[in-house]
Each structure stands twice: as structure tokens, then as C-alpha cells.
Amino acid sequence: MAERQPLLAIEGLTISLPTADGGRASAxxxxxxxxxxGEIVGLxxxxxxxxxxxxxxxLGLLPGGAKTGGMIxxxxxxxxxxxxRAQAELRGKDVAMVFQDPMTALHPMLSVGRQMTEHLVFHRKIGRAEADKIAIDMLxxxxxxxxxxxxxxxxHQFSGGMRQRIAIASALVTGPKLLIADEPTTALDVTVQAGILxxxxxLRRELKLSVLLITHDLGVMSALADRVYVMYAGRVVERGARAEVLARPRHPYTRGLLDALPHGSPSDHPLTALPGSPPAIGRFPAGCAFHPRCRFAEDICRADIPELRDVQPGRAIACPVDPLSAVPA
Incomplete structure (x- = not known):
């Protein structure tokens, strides 16, 4: 039996951006x-x-001057x-995106109905009355x-949580196969955030929807994602099933993100901030980009860029020393 192909497959994606001095920076x-x-993948x-x-x-929505390589x-x-034109037909029809700030994602001068039906009429070639009915059903x-x-x-007549629900409804009204949710709960309080998740x-269950959930918060991942990818300085440094990655991280960066999350009693689980800051685009250090912030760094980390390698079925890390392989979570 042939293996089922994924809905979305990105292979060797590279993106470079122009710099002020006329050069290019690898992002x-x-x-x-x-x-x-039907899968939710966290990034x-x-x-x-x-x-x-x-x-x-x-979606073909990169900044002007961006250059890409690899396959999508x-x-x-x-x-x-x-x-x-092909990219424009894809956007909003087969792939939709929800942006992180519900206060600015919707146009302030257009009614909710106008914003929900314009692309529906365009993509489905239907009349306004039918589009209104579909939009009302989605709301x-x-x-x-x-x-x-x-x-x-x-x-402006809706709360932040209601605006985010409207933004999600607007994204899904055309029946896309994939929803890209970029930090969909960042600007919301904890209670509203839980409702959005x-x-x-x-919607994933009801519509058989695939979701790419982008976030800096691994706590959000723990509530939703089936699999998790962790990125640092333009590269994936760890990937695997959510339960495995969050319960037993193998890359020091993933462990650092988890240690910085508030959970349980402060006396039992003290918060530990990641030292330093992420490198700016185009200023990545030699070797493993995380090594200046990593307490496990060795000479090999400063010299060689580690490849993402499988450490068990469905699990991979980009760390040459793998210091957490035997460390309990």
C-alpha cells in the first residue's frame, strides 16, 4: 500500500532578504x-x-526582494x-491565514459582512446573497x-476575543484545507486564549482541517498540536510528537523554552530565563547558532553547523552532543 502523502510538504526551504548595504541576509x-x-502541527x-x-x-507573501530556494x-x-496568479488563487481558498493581533487584522472601516464575503464571492463565483448566508453560518x-x-x-464594536473569532471565521469561510494560525492568542487574556484554542x-474535528500553529509559547503547543517543530536562527533544531518533545526535550533550546514557562509551584519549578538574546538575521554565529546561549556547548558546537538527525522514529534534533538524551524532564 502506497504511503499517504502529506497535505503540505516543505523541503530545504531557504529565504534570504536584502540588506541596507546592498547585500543579502539569510533568514x-x-x-x-x-x-x-486533519493534523495540527506546531511551529x-x-x-x-x-x-x-x-x-x-x-502563500507567496514574502517581503519585496526576498529570494527563496527549496521546494513547497x-x-x-x-x-x-x-x-x-496561481498563488493568488491559492490564498484564501485552499490555504488561509489568521494573524496574531485581532485588533489590527480586520479592516476598521469595513463591516464584518464585507470582510467575510469579498473573497468568498471572488473564489467561489457566487452571488452576494449566497455569500452572506455562508458567512452567517460560519459566524x-x-x-x-x-x-x-x-x-x-x-x-471596533467587538471585544478582542470576538474579533479573533471573526478573523478565524473569515479565514475559513471559503473552506480551505489548511489554516495557518500565526500567534492567534498572543494579544488575548488567558481565559479568552483558552477559548480560541x-x-x-x-473546527479541526468538524471540518477535517489541517492547521499550522505558529507560536513562541510551548504552553499553547501543549494544548493543541499533534507534532511540534522548534526553530532557532532560521533552522529547525528539534521535531517530534508533541507529548515526547514537551515531556522530554532533547535539544537545549527546547528545554530552555520549557524552563522559562510558568508551571506548578515556584518552589518546585522555578522559572529559568534563557540567557542572552536570539541573533539578528544575517548575524548568526558560526557553528550551532545557539551555542553562545547554551550551557552544554563544546568545541564542536562552535565549529560545525549540526544537521537535523533522527534519534528515534519520528523524532529528530540538531545537536552534536545531545546532552539531554538521558536527563529526566
């Missing part, structure tokens, strides 16, 4: 990532790690070579009170 350096049908890392750029490459396959179609699905009246209202999980 994403050989990322491999896959998402199966974690600090700001500047290349998470969002990798996602924008799928979606539903058996190679996207890297697609022309601008009801994401639990917006009185969805018909909500269509005539404007974003439950909503994404519910």
Missing part, C-alpha cells in the same frame, strides 16, 4: 516541514527564528514555481452572538 536556512490532512521559537517567514513563503508541495502541487459556528446582526457591525481544535 531561513534549509527548513523541512510536513503537515498531514515554535522566539521572534526572529523564521517561523512566520516560512509560513508566508507557502501543497496537495500534490509544487508551489515554488507557481506564478503570481454561528465560531459562536458569534446574533451572527446576522454582526454582519452589519464593525470590528478550543475553537481551533473543534
Amino acid at each position: 531561513v536556512r534549509g527548513v523541512d516541514l510536513s503537515i498531514g490532512e 515554535a521559537g522566539e521572534s526572529g527564528s523564521g517561523k512566520t517567514l516560512s509560513a508566508l513563503a507557502v 508541495h501543497f496537495a500534490g502541487r509544487e508551489l515554488s514555481a507557481a506564478d503570481g 454561528e459556528r465560531v459562536r458569534i452572538p446574533n451572527p446576522r446582526a454582526a454582519m452589519a457591525r464593525f470590528p 478550543r475553537l481551533i481544535e473543534q
